[in-house]
Amino acid sequence: MTKTVLITGATSGLGSEFVQLFAKDGYDLVLVARNEKNLEEIKQTWKDVNVTILPKDLSEPGAAKEVFEFVQQRNITVDVLVNNAGFGLMGKFDELDIQKQVNMIQLNVTALTELTYYFLKGMKHRNHGKIMNVASTAAFQPGPLMAIYYATKAFVLSFSEALVEELAHTNITVTTLCPGATKTNFGAVASVESTKMFSNAMASDVVAKEGYEAMLKGKRVVITGALNKAGALGSKFLPRSVAAKIAKYVAGEK
Ligand SMILES: NC(=O)c1ccc[n+]([C@@H]2O[C@H](COP(=O)([O-])OP(=O)(O)OC[C@H]3O[C@@H](n4cnc5c(N)ncnc54)[C@H](OP(=O)(O)O)[C@@H]3O)[C@@H](O)[C@H]2O)c1
Numbered sequence: 502m503t504k505t506v507l508i509t510g511a512t513s514g515l516g517s518e519f520v521q522l523f524a525k526d527g528y529d530l531v532l533v534a535r536n537e538k539n540l541e542e543i544k545q546t547w548k549d550v551n552v553t554i555l556p557k558d559l560s561e562p563g564a565a566k567e568v569f570e571f572v573q574q575r576n577i578t579v580d581v582l583v584n585n586a587g588f589g590l591m592g593k594f595d596e597l598d599i600q601k602q603v604n605m606i607q608l609n610v611t612a613l614t615e616l617t618y619y620f621l622k623g624m625k626h627r628n629h630g631k632i633m634n635v636a637s638t639a640a641f642q643p644g645p646l647m648a649i650y651y652a653t654k655a656f657v658l659s660f661s662e663a664l665v666e667e668l669a670h671t672n673i674t675v676t677t678l679c680p681g682a683t684k685t686n687f688g689a690v691a692s693v694e695s696t697k698m699f700s701n702a703m704a705s706d707v708v709a710k711e712g713y714e715a716m717l718k719g720k721r722v723v724i725t726g727a728l729n730k731a732g733a734l735g736s737k738f739l740p741r742s743v744a745a746k747i748a749k750y751v752a753g754e755k
Contacts, residue, residue, distance in 0.1 A: 510586030512539035514685025518709030560604035565615035589650035589691035609653035642744035646752040674719030678712035681729035
């Protein structure tokens with residue numbers, strides 16, 4: 502039977518790579534992002550695939566529930582949930598716009614949490630499902646100059662790893678993808694392209710494929726790229742104060 506994946510942030514970067522990977526493997530797609538025109542274009546590109554699109558701003562309170570209700574009304578069973586939509590902002594916490602930072606928490610944390618909650622219920626009922634939550638290597642240490650972004654990704658990692666244990670004796674897997682800098686629109690949106698952290702940005706297709714394969718295998722956490730793996734491992738052994746200083750250094754201009 503054809504499986505269905507719901508992907509948030511499907512119109513760009515890692516999300517559009519996930520679209521290709523799932524479509525080529527024969528999944529039906531439910532795609533969520535804000536830009537309707539971009540969603541329509543994807544639907545036109547994959548004419549042989551069953552694509553359902555839903556333009557939705559997931560930074561608005563209640564949006565995740567609306568996504569769930571939309572899917573329910575169409576009797577779509579979501580076998581795989583990919584919580585990918587997210588954004589970052591560079592700057593001092595007190596100098597960045599507070600509403601933008603709240604929207605970031607709403608998108609990166611609240612929508613991801615709510616979507617997981619709603620779709621997990623059905624997965625548990627069927628005792629079958631996969632969830633991929635996109636965090637970041639930012640999850641492993643505090644991030645001065647991107648304080649809220651790093652904190653949101655720490656939430657995603659902690660939450661997802663806890664779920665793995667709660668679901669240990671089920672056929673539901675939760676995979677956390679932790680990319681380092683990756684060439685997508687993220688850099689421009691967050692204004693980080695000229696920083697040292699983006700010196701060795703990876704290609705989005707490579708990152709997405711690594712995440713996709715790890716998700717299929719039901720792996721717990723995947724950190725993409727050897728340098729990022731080493732960095733994440735290093736930050737486990739460093740005092741958090743030192744790890745935070747390094748994060749501040751790499752947030753500086755090249
Ligand atoms: N690129 C990196 O260096 C990097 C590193 C680590 C982790 N990540 C994570 O990877 C994930 C994907 O990001 P990306 O790098 O692929 O960035 P991207 O190219 O900017 O893509 C972001 C996607 O999210 C959607 N989106 C943004 N705001 C949204 C909202 N309020 N509601 C619904 N959809 C929204 C965008 O579409 P619309 O604009 O149409 O809404 C787009 O499809 C994010 O969670 C990001 O934090 C990225």
